[in-house]
Amino acid sequence: xxxxxxxxxxxxxxxxxxxxxxxxxxxxxxxxxxxxxxxxxxxxxxxxxxxxxxxxxxxxxxxxxxxxxxxxxxxxxxxxxxxxxxxxxxxxxxxxxxxxxxxxxxxxxxxxxxxxxxxxxxxxxxxxxxxxxxxxxxxxxxxxxxxxxxxxxxxxxxxxxxxxxxxxxxxxxxxxxxxxxxxxxxxxxxxxxxxxxxxxxxxxxxxxxxxxxxxxxxxxxxxxxxxxxxxxxxxx
Amino acid sequence: xxxxxxxxxxxxxxxxxxxxxxxxxxxxxxxxxxxxxxxxxxxxxxxxxxxxxxxxxxxxxxxxxxxxxxxxxxxxxxxxxxxxxxxxxxxxxxxxxxxxxxxxxxxxxxxxxxxxxxxxxxxxxxxxxxxxxxxxxxxxxxxxxxxxxxxxxxxxxxxxxxxxxxxxxxxxxxxxxxxxxxxxxxxxxxxxxxxxxxxxxxxxxxxxxxxxxxxxxxxxxxxxxxxxxxxxxxxx
DNA sequence: ATTAGTTCTAGTCATATTGACTATAACTAG
DNA sequence: CTAGTTATAGTCAATATGACTAGAACTAAT
Numbered sequence: 001x002x003x004x005x006x007x008x009x010x011x012x013x014x015x016x017x018x019x020x021x022x023x024x025x026x027x028x029x030x031x032x033x034x035x036x037x038x039x040x041x042x043x044x045x046x047x048x049x050x051x052x053x054x055x056x057x058x059x060x061x062x063x064x065x066x067x068x069x070x071x072x073x074x075x076x077x078x079x080x081x082x083x084x085x086x087x088x089x090x091x092x093x094x095x096x097x098x099x100x101x102x103x104x105x106x107x108x109x110x111x112x113x114x115x116x117x118x119x120x121x122x123x124x125x126x127x128x129x130x131x132x133x134x135x136x137x138x139x140x141x142x143x144x145x146x147x148x149x150x151x152x153x154x155x156x157x158x159x160x161x162x163x164x165x166x167x168x169x170x171x172x173x174x175x176x177x178x179x180x181x182x183x184x185x186x187x188x189x190x191x192x193x194x195x196x197x198x199x200x201x202x203x204x205x206x207x208x209x210x211x212x213x214x215x216x217x218x219x220x221x222x223x224x225x226x227x228x229x230x231x232x233x234x235x236x
Numbered sequence: 237x238x239x240x241x242x243x244x245x246x247x248x249x250x251x252x253x254x255x256x257x258x259x260x261x262x263x264x265x266x267x268x269x270x271x272x273x274x275x276x277x278x279x280x281x282x283x284x285x286x287x288x289x290x291x292x293x294x295x296x297x298x299x300x301x302x303x304x305x306x307x308x309x310x311x312x313x314x315x316x317x318x319x320x321x322x323x324x325x326x327x328x329x330x331x332x333x334x335x336x337x338x339x340x341x342x343x344x345x346x347x348x349x350x351x352x353x354x355x356x357x358x359x360x361x362x363x364x365x366x367x368x369x370x371x372x373x374x375x376x377x378x379x380x381x382x383x384x385x386x387x388x389x390x391x392x393x394x395x396x397x398x399x400x401x402x403x404x405x406x407x408x409x410x411x412x413x414x415x416x417x418x419x420x421x422x423x424x425x426x427x428x429x430x431x432x433x434x435x436x437x438x439x440x441x442x443x444x445x446x447x448x449x450x451x452x453x454x455x456x457x458x459x460x461x462x463x464x465x466x467x468x469x470x471x472x
Numbered sequence: 473a474t475t476a477g478t479t480c481t482a483g484t485c486a487t488a489t490t491g492a493c494t495a496t497a498a499c500t501a502g
Numbered sequence: 503c504t505a506g507t508t509a510t511a512g513t514c515a516a517t518a519t520g521a522c523t524a525g526a527a528c529t530a531a532t
Contacts, residue, residue: 015251015253015254015296015297016254016297016299017251018251018252018254018340060251061251061252061329061340063252063338064331065331066329066330066331067327067329067340088326088327090324090466091303091324091327091342092466093297093302093303093342094302095300095301095302102299104254104297104303104342106327106329106340106342143466144466146466147466171480172480172481173479173480188520188521188522189479189480189481190480190481190482190483190521190522190523191519191520191521193480193481193482194482194483194519195518195519198518212479212528212529213477213478213479213528213529213530214477214478214479214480214527214528214529215478215479215480215481215526215527215528215529216479216480216527216528217479217480217481218480218481229326230326230328230379230380230382230383407509408509408510409508409509424491424492424493425508425509425510426492426493426494426509426510426511426512427490427491427492429509429510429511430490430511430512431489431490448499448500448508449499449500449501449506449507449508450498450499450500450506450507450508450509451497451498451499451500451507451508451509451510452498452499452508452509453508453509453510454509454510
């Protein structure tokens with residue numbers, strides 16, 4: 001590494017570099033209980049700084065793409081995933097996020113359906129982790145994931161985001177399991193059910209989920225659309 | 237203006253430049269009704285692009301400061317204001333926000349107290365406008381203000397942000413006027429009052445506001461603190 | 473075939489919250 | 503001293519929420 005003062009001065013005068021990263025959430029059955037739990041894919045750093053540590057997927061912003069397009073492309077390139085939901089999370093720009101240079105990261109967060117997540121690329125340098133057992137990540141990425149988890153919990157409780165973690169058809173109990181996994185507390189099945197049934201965006205279908213061990217539950221469908229980001233309204 | 241292809245190529249390869257802007261809200265009495273209304277300061281552009289149009293205060297990000305510090309400094313430099321509340325709004329990075337170069341703007345929004353806003357610098361190139369009568373602004377700044385207004389309304393309805401638009405002591409009717417101005421609808425005084433009284437963060441004082449035309453209302457004080465941004469938790 | 477076990481589903485009941493409204497208190501202006 | 507206005511407290515019905523009960527509908531074991 002260069003440590004000459006000339007190089008330091010050069011770093012000081014160069015504009016802060018701009019990066020895009022994404023926190024990608026998906027549900028996977030827990031190994032032990034089989035219940036759905038939150039997972040996210042990380043990539044192994046192959047160079048300094050933080051070589052060999054796990055980090056959020058990310059990369060530079062190229063000229064021809066909007067922020068959201070950059071997040072979307074990056075997500076596809078590193079994990080092979082097409083997200084069901086993608087929203088800007090926050091711009092992180094602390095002075096000492098990276099030890100070698102000043103980096104401002106515009107971070108997105110994404111939700112992918114389980115079917116999609118199941119066939120995601122996994123390799124030596126890309127691996128899925130349980131969101132609650134990450135260990136030490138590169139840069140400030142632990143704080144970023146925590147913030148993303150907070151946003152997810154908030155949007156789950158107030159918004160209509162749970163359905164983007166599920167397939168097109170789902171049972172009300174599956175929705176409840178998503179809430180229980182993300183909020184980490186049990187919910188009364190009957191009351192939860194009553195709330196969902198009063199939501200106009202959830203549509204009853206004539207189908208039932210067969211093959212379970214007990215009474216077959218009815219399948220439902222989500223008909224609403226998520227709100228768009230301000231920056232993305234005019235994207236064709 | 238240069239239009240040679242060499243210059244175009246140069247622009248294409250250069251990294252997107254990074255700017256910080258702020259939407260600053262303050263209450264001022266309407267000229268007509270005297271009721272509080274939302275105002276914000278804009279600066280006149282003195283060069284191309286959008287020369288002579290009004291724009292949000294903003295500037296480049298320097299190396300020695302965090303994003304929030306940059307917003308805070310910029311706000312102080314252009315308007316002389318010290319904000320009571322400052323939070324990141326959104327990073328705007330559409331491809332064609334600026335006709336001459338690719339710019340990513342990280343936008344903050346701020347609230348200032350009326351006393352502060354009253355002694356804000358106003359000049360040939362800095363002027364306050366009613367938030368609902370802005371006209372055409374430079375760049376995508378109309379969309380940005382709209383988004384900021386949406387955020388303000390949301391935080392007002394669910395969070396505890398109204399008090400940052402008021403002084404240290406206030407009457408419950410003044411709080412109601414803030415809600416009515418921002419949400420643009422009338423609220424029942426008695427019911428609104430009941431809600432505020434059940435909020436533990438609002439503390440009754442022994443003082444009363446004297447000098448009004450009618451029964452002197454009791455003064456209250458806000459004791460809560462707003463939630464911090466993730467990027468700003470460790471700032472001393 | 474019958475029964476036990478489990479989940480799905482509908483409903484009850486007490487409590488808390490909300491919106492519309494009424495009434496009294498306390499001040500100023502004339 | 504009275505009229506006008508705001509401040510403040512309270513009532514009442516409608517709605518939402520949390521705790522709970524119970525029957526319906528299926529599978530698996532006897």
